[in-house]
Amino acid sequence: MSLRWDVLAAILGMALATFLCRAGGYAVLRVVRPPPFVQAMLQHLPGTIFCAFLAPALMQGGWAAWLAGAAALVVQARFRALALSIVAGVATLWLLRAATGGM
Template structure:
């Protein structure tokens, strides 16, 4: 069982950052009311964050992730099922990989 000290430090940092959001956010907003501008900005964070993760990966990855992402998106819109969309997208990416 390997436990690298840097990895452990990163995990502790991630755990503290997560609880700062889960618990700290509740605590903070019990003390102060967020301004309407801050609320408006924070409402956009989930979508823009995942776009920022996905787009560079698609630009760098080429055909395989682009085909996979298209299959994921189409399946998600058609079925609204996270599991089916992940399966269909991964299968499509696998298909491209098999061809290339």
């Protein structure tokens, strides 16, 4: 198992950059007191981050991905079990692709 110095340097650079992203936003907030509008935004950020992440991902997967995503959503709302919901989403996409000859 080798460890090359250039690979190690790249990994450390990646780790440092990622830590700056993780901690940077909060570090700024700790120093600067945000105005009321930004505070109101923070209440909405968690949900909007995920919606903004998911919409393009589903779009790229086509209508089958939208249906599979809906299946995951419905199963989670009904049973409150994340693992079950993930299985439902993957299974739905798999079945739809198989039924339409996509995969």
